[in-house]
Amino acid sequence: MVRILNFICVALAGFSCLTLYHVSERTRIAREELTVVNHQIVAERNLTNVLEAEWARVAEPSRIQQLAQQQLGLDDRSSAQLASLELLPRRGEAAAPLATTPLRNASDVVPVKPRNPNIHSVSARTGT
Amino acid sequence: MIEKPTTTYRKRIAIAAALSVAAFALVGLRLVDVSILHGNFSGGAVATDKPLRSRADLLDRDGRLLARDLPVYDLYARPHALVDKARAAKELSSVTGSSQLRLNRVFDSTRNYVLVARQITPDQHDAVMHLGLPGLDFQRAAKRYYPAGRAAAQVIGVTDPDGNGVSGLELGLDKQLRGGEAGEGATTSLDMRIEYILAHELRLAKEEYNAKAAGGIVMNVDTGEVIAMTSLPDFDPNVRKRMHGDSSRNIMVQDVYELGSVFKIFAFALAMEDHTIGLDDQLPIGRGFKIGKWTIREAERMPAFLSARDILAQSSNAGTAQIALRSGPVRQKAFLTSLGLLSSVKSEVPEIAYPLYPARWGQIETATIGFGHGISVSPLSFVTAAAEVVNGGRKLTPTFLKRDGDARGEQIIKPETSQTMRSLLRYVVTNGTGKSADVPGYDVGGKTGSAEKPVNGRYISGKLITSFCAVFPINNPQYVVFVLLDEPGGPKARGVFALAGHTAAPLAGRVVARIAPILGVPRQPVLADAKENT
Numbered sequence: 001m002v003r004i005l006n007f008i009c010v011a012l013a014g015f016s017c018l019t020l021y022h023v024s025e026r027t028r029i030a031r032e033e034l035t036v037v038n039h040q041i042v043a044e045r046n047l048t049n050v051l052e053a054e055w056a057r058v059a060e061p062s063r064i065q066q067l068a069q070q071q072l073g074l075d076d077r078s079s080a081q082l083a084s085l086e087l088l089p090r091r092g093e094a095a096a097p098l099a100t101t102p103l104r105n106a107s108d109v110v111p112v113k114p115r116n117p118n119i120h121s122v123s124a125r126t127g128t
Numbered sequence: 129m130i131e132k133p134t135t136t137y138r139k140r141i142a143i144a145a146a147l148s149v150a151a152f153a154l155v156g157l158r159l160v161d162v163s164i165l166h167g168n169f170s171g172g173a174v175a176t177d178k179p180l181r182s183r184a185d186l187l188d189r190d191g192r193l194l195a196r197d198l199p200v201y202d203l204y205a206r207p208h209a210l211v212d213k214a215r216a217a218k219e220l221s222s223v224t225g226s227s228q229l230r231l232n233r234v235f236d237s238t239r240n241y242v243l244v245a246r247q248i249t250p251d252q253h254d255a256v257m258h259l260g261l262p263g264l265d266f267q268r269a270a271k272r273y274y275p276a277g278r279a280a281a282q283v284i285g286v287t288d289p290d291g292n293g294v295s296g297l298e299l300g301l302d303k304q305l306r307g308g309e310a311g312e313g314a315t316t317s318l319d320m321r322i323e324y325i326l327a328h329e330l331r332l333a334k335e336e337y338n339a340k341a342a343g344g345i346v347m348n349v350d351t352g353e354v355i356a357m358t359s360l361p362d363f364d365p366n367v368r369k370r371m372h373g374d375s376s377r378n379i380m381v382q383d384v385y386e387l388g389s390v391f392k393i394f395a396f397a398l399a400m401e402d403h404t405i406g407l408d409d410q411l412p413i414g415r416g417f418k419i420g421k422w423t424i425r426e427a428e429r430m431p432a433f434l435s436a437r438d439i440l441a442q443s444s445n446a447g448t449a450q451i452a453l454r455s456g457p458v459r460q461k462a463f464l465t466s467l468g469l470l471s472s473v474k475s476e477v478p479e480i481a482y483p484l485y486p487a488r489w490g491q492i493e494t495a496t497i498g499f500g501h502g503i504s505v506s507p508l509s510f511v512t513a514a515a516e517v518v519n520g521g522r523k524l525t526p527t528f529l530k531r532d533g534d535a536r537g538e539q540i541i542k543p544e545t546s547q548t549m550r551s552l553l554r555y556v557v558t559n560g561t562g563k564s565a566d567v568p569g570y571d572v573g574g575k576t577g578s579a580e581k582p583v584n585g586r587y588i589s590g591k592l593i594t595s596f597c598a599v600f601p602i603n604n605p606q607y608v609v610f611v612l613l614d615e616p617g618g619p620k621a622r623g624v625f626a627l628a629g630h631t632a633a634p635l636a637g638r639v640v641a642r643i644a645p646i647l648g649v650p651r652q653p654v655l656a657d658a659k660e661n662t
Contacts, residue, residue, distance in 0.1 A: 002138075005145040012152040019159045046199045056193035056275035061324035082569070082645060 182270050183291050184305045185313030186284060186298070188320045189355075189530045194284050195298065197270035197291070201253045203244040207235045209263025216261050223255045224248050246289060247271045272298075274365040280323050281362045282378035283354075283477060283528065295376060297528055300476040315530045317353035322346055325642045327358040330611065333635045334360050337616035337626075343380045344611040345511045346643065349519040349599070351531045352512065354475075355607065355647075357381075382479045384504035385612070388579025389443045389628070390514075390597045391500030395452045396440050396552060397517045398463045401545045404454040407437045407552070417446035419495050424449045427578060427627060440552055441560025443576060445499045452498025457489045460497065466540045467513040468523075469505050476528040481506040500579060501587075507595075511610045514597050518553070518573075518605045521546040554602045561629040565598055565637040569651040570644045573602035574636065576628035581615070591615050596632035600640055601649055609643075611636045 057063075068074040186195035203224060210216045217231035224245035234242040247269060248256070256264065272287045285296020293299035301314050326344045334342040346356040363374035370376070377383070399405045410433045416425040424446050439447030452460060464470055464485075472480045484504040486493045496502040505513075512526045521541030553573030556562045561576040577595040580587035594616055598609040616631045625631075644651070 002141055002145065005149065009145070009148050009152060012149075012156060016152065016155050016159065019156075023159065023162060049196060050198055053193060053196050053198060053273050053275055056196075057277075060276055060279075061321050062279075062328070065324075076642060082651060 182306075183272065183287070184307075186301070186305070187313045187315045188318045188323075189315060189353075190319065191315070192320050193275050194280075194316065194318070194320070195272055195274050198273045200247040200249055200269050200271040201266040202246050202269045203248055203253075203256060204265040204267065205235070205242055205244050206240060206263040206265070207237065207242060208240065210235060211262065219259050219261070220244055220256065223259065224252055241265075272365075276320055276323075277366065278362045278364055279320060279327055280318055280357060281365045282359045282376060282380075283318065283357050284365065285477075286365045286376075295479070296378070297476055300478045300528075317348075317351075317355060317528050317530050318357075319355050319647075321646050322643050323356040323358065325646075326356045326609075326639055327360070327362075329635060329639050329642070330358050330360055333611075333613060333616075333631070336618070337613060337631055338618035339613040339616045341375075341379055341614035342612065343507060343614075344609070344639065345380055345507060346639075347511050347515055347526065347608045347610075349515040349524070349605050349608055351533070351535045352515070352524040352526045353531055354508075354526055354528050356643075357508075378477070378479055379612075379614075380507045381473070381475075381477055382481050382506070384481045384484055384506050385593050385595075386501050386504050386579045386582065387507075387510055387595055387612075388500040388577040388593065389445075389448075390510065390575045390577030390595050391503070392440055392443065392448045392498065393514055393517060393549065393553070393575050393597065394464060394467065394469070395448050395455075395460075395498040396436075397541060397545060397549050398455045398460060399436070399451045400548045400552075401463070401541055402455060402459065405436050405451055407548075408435050410435055411439060411447045411450050413439070413444050413446050417449050417495075419449065419453075419492055422492060424495060424499075437552065437555060438560070440575070441556045443556075443561050448499040449495035452494050453491060455494070457491065457494040460494050461489050464497075464503075464513075467516055469503075469509055469513050473506060473509045473512060473526060475508070475526050481509075483509065500577060507610060507612055511597070511608055514599070514610070515608045516540060517549050518546060518599050518608070550599070550602050550605065553599055561627075562596065562598075562633050564629065565596055565633040565640070567600070567637055567641045567644065569653070570600050570640060570649060571602045571652055572598050572600045572637065572640055573605075574598040574633070576633055578627040578629075590617075592626055594626065594628035594632040596628055596636040598636040598640055600644065601652070606649055607643075607647065609636055609639050611639065 183197045185193060188194055203220075205216070205220075207213060213235040214232065217228050217235055220226065221228035221231055226245045231244065244264070245252075253266060256266075270291060272291065274281070274284060274286075276284075281296075283296050285298035285300075286294055287298050288294050293302035293305065297314070297316060298305070304314055326346060330342040330344050333339070342358075342360040344356070344358045345354060347354055357378075357380050359375075359378045359380050361373055361375040363370055363376050405411075412432065413426070413430045413434050414432045416423040418424075426445055427443070430442060430444055430446070434442060434444055434447055436447070436451065438444075439451065455463070461470070470483055470485060472482045474480070483506070485497070486502055489497075493502050508526060512524055516522065516524050519536055520543050521539055523537035523540050525535070525537070527535075550573055553575060554571065556575055557566050557572050562572075562574045565574050566572050575597050577593075577597070579593045579595075580589055581591040581593060582588075583591070593612065593614055595610065595612040598611075599605045600607060600609070611632050613631055613635070616626050
């Protein structure tokens with residue numbers, strides 16, 4: 001009986017050693033993989049941070065406006081040239097009031113005179 | 129006699145064996161539990177690297193990036209490990225931009241560890257690595273980057289090389305930004321689209337009128353949020369060295385001005401609140417108003433009599449002085465105090481200015497303060513008070529952080545007074561000095577202000593501070609736009625053409641015309657037969 005017990009104990013000890021080694025090795029490998037992945041995540045996040053900052057710089061309003069003017073020929077419009085949807089004529093209706101009615105305020109005339117070429121004049125000049 | 133000890137030993141062995149088996153069984157069970165039942169190692173004990181962001185982001189109200197820490201490196205060297213110190217100094221200088229002279233000096237010193245360059249970029253890091261020099265150490269660090277550059281530079285502020293806030297929101301929100309985790313950030317009230325337009329128009333006007341300085345504020349009248357604030361000259365926060373002509377001073381919060389006629393808003397608000405005058409009451413203007421040994425004169429020729437309504441519209445100093453005197457010094461001082469004009473404005477921006485007003489507040493002071501002389505306040509303080517006048521008469525605390533919903537406080541002016549003031553401000557734009565600030569479809573109300581600058585106790589006629597305070601849409605005000613030009617001059621602003629009606633008012637109109645569609649302000653139909661809101 002004692003021999004059987006001893007055998008079982010030794011066998012369990014051996015099994016435990018092997019299993020412990022196996023688990024320990026798996027843990028070490030997992031830890032290394034985790035470190036690598038964590039470093040990758042940090043690197044990716046740092047890269048994302050840089051790219052987001054870069055995006056914020058290239059999407060800055062002044063740059064967008066400059067590009068819109070140079071590449072698309074767009075410009076600011078006077079407020080009198082804007083209209084809400086309800087002022088637009090529906091199909092079959094007469095022309096919208098805006099098309100035929102003079103402006104209420106003469107101050108909406110938009111002077112377009114060239115300014116300093118270093119500073120692009122892009123605003124709708126509504127004053128005098 | 130012989131069997132007894134044998135039985136005892138056997139029992140002891142059996143007990144020891146049982147204990148061993150139990151212990152091994154426990155270990156075995158735990159192994160099964162760890163390796164099979166909970167086989168997925170969580171890694172909780174493993175230290176994870178955090179992204180290199182020691183300071184949280186600053187964002188505008190729509191989440192656009194205003195300031196962020198970017199990864200950089202501090203480069204150190206161990207001089208004794210360098211084989212050819214002169215060559216190393218030359219190569220490191222060319223890659224990092226550090227002074228070659230300094231590097232030669234520190235490499236020849238007896239120090240074991242010397243700083244080569246701070247905050248080198250990842251590209252420079254790679255270039256240094258390619259040099260293949262021994263004895264170099266990199267320490268990871270962070271550099272604060274401001275993608276919007278000069279836009280709202282004074283409001284956003286800067287940090288020192290160690291990442292401590294030293295001015296603007298960087299200083300005011302320092303504790304919050306330091307405690308912020310990666311991905312978090314402080315969301316400000318600024319809208320960078322509006323900021324760009326305000327700065328752009330101010331820059332154009334400053335150049336056109338050759339002004340010494342220019343500034344502007346856009347504020348939400350219901351929340352007190354500062355949507356945009358510009359102070360010119362400004363600076364590039366990404367460059368530590370200031371260029372010639374740059375300034376890190378925020379004149380909108382750090383300086384105080386005698387703002388002149390825009391202050392008449394408060395004299396009239398008080399008169400309307402206390403019913404000391406009717407809008408159609410006529411007052412003598414003529415050649416000025418005598419008070420004691422002083423005569424209050426006008427900037428431009430005025431008729432002999434004007435109604436109270438036209439006194440504001442034509443910006444008559446003599447008429448406003450008479451209206452202010454009806455309120456009296458005690459009431460006027462109490463009213464301006466209730467609007468917060470006699471104390472410094474507290475906000476998240478740490479820079480503040482203290483108002484200047486007379487210690488002895490007598491009749492003459494009451495008259496001059498009525499039209500904005502003899503009292504100096506910061507533009508932010510003025511804008512907050514003006515917003516309180518038009519927002520239904522309720523207290524407002526300015527903020528640079530995003531707020532949701534109505535943030536108006538206690539009632540300080542009757543709603544009817546606020547309504548009357550809105551009508552009067554619209555009248556100034558349709559029939560008075562503020563005509564060039566009008567923007568069809570957005571019903572702008574406002575007031576001009578042209579104040580002579582005091583120099584050594586005397587007002588200099590050729591040196592003006594011109595400003596315009598615009599409110600839109602006037603029926604249901606949402607925003608106040610305030611612009612200021614310091615000493616507008618040049619060929620386009622000579623004589624009367626330097627006054628606010630010709631300089632600041634059109635500037636404010638241009639700003640409103642551009643920002644109103646972006647802010648989603650409802651647009652009124654622009655029709656010839658539309659009724660004026662007077």
